[in-house]
Amino acid sequence: MRFVALSVSAIVTIALIVVLNIQLPVGGSKTPRLGEFLSPQHGCWQNAEPFNKNFNASLKFPGLKGNVKVYFDERLVPHIYADEESDAYFVQGYLHAKFRLWQMEFQTHAAAGRLSEILGAKSGDKNFVNIDRFFRRSGMVYGAEKSLQELEANPTIKKQADAYTAGVNAYIKDLPANQRPLEYKILDYAPEPWTNLKTALFLKYMAWELAGKGDNDFEMTNAKNIFSSVDIEKLYPVFQDSVDPIVPRGTLYAAASNVVSPPAGADSSYFSAKDSIDPIINIKPDINNGSNNWAVSGMKTKSGSPILCNDPHLGLNMPSLWYEMQISTPGNNCYGATFPGAPAVIIGFNDSCAWGVTNAGRDVKDYYEIKCKDSTMQQYWYNGQWVTSTFRNDTIKIKGQADMIDHVAMTVFGPIIYDHTFANKLNDHKYYAVRWKAHDASNEILTFYKLDRAKNYNDYLNAISTFQCPGQNFIFASKSGDIAIRQQGEFPAKWYRQGDFVMEGQDSNYQWQGYIPQAENPIMLNPERGFVSSANQVPTDATYPYYMGGSFPPYRGMIINRKLTALNNITVENMMDMQTDNYNIFAEYGRKVLLKYLDESKLGNAELNYLDTLKNWDLKNDIDQLGPTIFKVWWDQMELATWGDEFARSKLPLKWPDESTLLESLMKDSSYKFADDIRTPGIETIGDIALLSFKEAVLKLSQLKKDNKLEWGAYKETGTRHLLSIPAFSRLNLPIGGGDHIINATKKDHGPSWRMIVSLTENIDAYAVYPGGQSGNPGSKYYDTFVDTWAAGKYYKVLFMNRDNAETTDSMKWTMTFVKG
Amino acid sequence: MKFISSLLLTALLSFAGALFFPWWIIAVAAFVVAILIPLKSGYSFIAGFVALFLLWGLQAFFIDTANHHILSEKVARLLPLGGSFIALILLSAFIGGLVAGMAALTGSFARKISS
Secondary structure, eight states: OOHHHHHHHHHHHHHHHHHSSSSEEEEEEEEEEEHHHHTTTTTTGGOOTTOOOOEEEEEOOOOOOOOEEHHHHHHHTEEEEEESSSHHHHHHHHHHHHHHHHHHHHHHHTTTTOOHHHHEETTTTTEHHHHHHHHHHEEEEEHHHHHHHHHHHHHHHHHHHHHHHHHHHHHHTOOOOOSOHHHHHHOOOOOOOOOHHHHHHHHHHHHHHHHEEEEEEHHHHHHHHHHHHHHHHHHSSOOOOTOOOOTTOHHHOOOOOSSOOOOOTHHIIIISSOOOBBSSSSOOTTTOOOEEEEEEOGGGGGSSSSSEEEEEEEEEEOOSEEEEEEEEETTTTEEEETTTSSSSSSEEEEEEEEEEEEOOOOEEEEEEEBBBSTTTTTTTTTEEEEEOOEEEEEEETTTTTEEEEEEEEEEEBBBBETTTOBBTTOOOOOOEEEEEEGGOOOHHHHHHHHHTTTSSHHHHHHHHHTOOOOOOEEEEEETSSSSEEESOOOOOOOOOTTSSSSSEEESSSSOOOOOOOGGSSSSEEEOTEEEESSSSSSSSSSSSBBBBOOOOOOHHHHHHHHHHHHHOBBHHHHHHHHHTOOOOOHHHHHHHHHHHOOOGGGGOOHHHHHHHHHHOOOSBOOOTTTTHHHHHHOOOOOHHHHHHHTTTHHHOOOOOOOOHHHHOOOOOHSSOGGGGTTSSSSOHHHHHHHHHHHHHHHHHHHHHHHTOOOOOHHOOOOOOOHHHHOOSBOOOOOOOOOOTSSOOOSSSSSSEEEEEEEOOOSSSSEEESSOOOOOOOOSSSSSSSSSSHHHHHHOOEEOOHHHHHHHHOEEEEEEEEEEEE | HHHHHHHHHHHHHHHHHTSSSOTTHHHHHHHHHHHHHHHOOOHHHHHHHHHHHHHHHHHHHHHHTTTTTTHHHHHHHHHTSSTTTHHHHHHHHHHHHHHHHHHHHHHHHHHHHHH
């Protein structure tokens, strides 16, 4: 009897421990290991940071050369003062790891195609193995490996990158398991050592985010099946009539020094060649990735000194992509937004000047159809003969399953991304290779290292001249009074529409024929109008002698230039108002054109009510307004009525035309071919579909009203979402206006990820805010400190002090000292 | 007296053990204490349960209070416990108590067989 009791009791106890010691599957995902997770000395409780935590510390590391002091201000922004440059980067790495380790590693795991290793093969509707294969087959790791060699070939940058990596690893090495960030405990894995390759991977990930915008080659190719080349020009125009380019219209450009022309026979083998492609998975960066930047010269400011502003629009994630810090060494003092995962300040300012970036959005990712001899892909046809492929054999580790080996054939064009093992859904045994600028060796850190130290315009030009990918509009302003902007990147010299569609990959004819010489990139220095600006619009007018490809939303650029032209005696407050401005210039034109075509006599009372609200709207996308929702819903219905019928002819992925395409067409022509619903016997006019779409819109709006989602803020639902999409770790339903085509480009999960205003007066006067917090720990009060300030359109004044002032000021709350030992 | 000693010793060994070993060291602690200090089986269970219920519950409570519930309310939405920090503290305490109680019960049965 006693044995029975003992046995039962022992079995129950052991079973209980085992169950609590493993991850349990629940509803498609897995729980943490609950025993450990709930143990106050091991689990999540250890991540509950005391509200009044003291961040003072004195630390010793043998790798340091001298002493480093770090002062943290009350926002937990570190101000690093190092005697030696490499020590500064060691400490930068250490602090990135201390406050953001999980995100650094997670983002680089994503870039390296290693998500299945930590998340398993699938979760919900996400197939991580396919996602991993997609990133690897895109050539992300291949490009990062090449960039790593380039980075390490530069002794200065190698030294800083090594110091950064050593700093990250110094933190990881001393990190007890119970102090690991919460996400490691939830997913049950451990951090691994940082490497310079991870830094390179992170930068390639940013290249993917930003230099994948023109990536519609498959969709455009499919469009050729249902649209004539004349229609394609109409649906996907290369230039918009209304655009106000970065470099103003009328600027003269020298003839192209690298003249390229389409291959003979391109009309039949490219422009009118038909193909149908539906890839297994084609992950694209957010279409909204963009940004604003502008700099006004001293002649337009109240202080007489230039002011530079920048707000990069990226995914609104928690922890934030950005980490704010100051890095000061005897030769240099700079401040700004840094990337956890990379050394240096990326967007910011120093004692002499300030800089910022917006995305160029040019197409540097093209696809080629490859003719393989057979399904082994050992040989492919190139320039009239069979050429032998090389292979990358990638081992994909999958949590809880056997490894998977992925064979990727490499061609002269690039990796074969889609083949019979990673197929076109149409299963037609075709092979597509991708050529992406990010495949090439490049050293982006060098640019930021030099910008951090730039003293004047020439230093700025020199710093950015080696920057290749992702192409950016680098803006600049200096205390000495210069303002400048240049679209920088290594851009392929393309013939008209080269790479807009999938190209033939059987010879060198369709390959990129060299690059646009750096000196021919669009640039502007101290223009008479007193400002430079960019907002992802096309960089030049149509007289620029190269084809650019890509995607260039015009409207933010128009409103920025309109406002900057009108403003004089500009103050920092003016710039804050402008960066957070909710005026909808797209609706200014769009409402006018929709109302012009709408026959109001055919509307009922309920419809007229909505119409009145729309007419009386002041065109501001503020959170409590109904006008923006009415306009948006009507516009979307109008697009559907215009194009829905034609696009329904194909089940393949297609590119929906840009909003500017419909607007400009309606402004130009009173009879628009696509207005007709081809499914009906009659011929519909613009007026017919304007009425129809308004009636449809009112039905939708009535439903929104019932759901309490008619007000713009409620309709838009802006939030900053945790990287694992855990709602409890996200900040949802934030009260912030703005939206598409608006300077305050805040959408559902996307928007100004860092707002910065720098007045280049004698003592630099700078303001910044980002939607996140300095700590990546959801259990810290510093996790989301800035979110409400950001949503309210407010800023923090930046503390930018030299070492002596930092030591004596009472604005600094904590001190960390790092000494050699 | 033996009950109180069992309870305190289990809590102490669990706390010290957790500094060096995984969370399930609490089961070892409760088991060993139940072997060392003779109690009726039911009392052994209660001593182990209460020891860890209090140890884990109080630790969680103090950590949570210092943290102003920032973490617990988030984790209590994730698990899901309706965002209640009290529920998360009680769940932690209960899990600790149950494991230690069962281990203590097993220890007490083992002691009876060997004696």
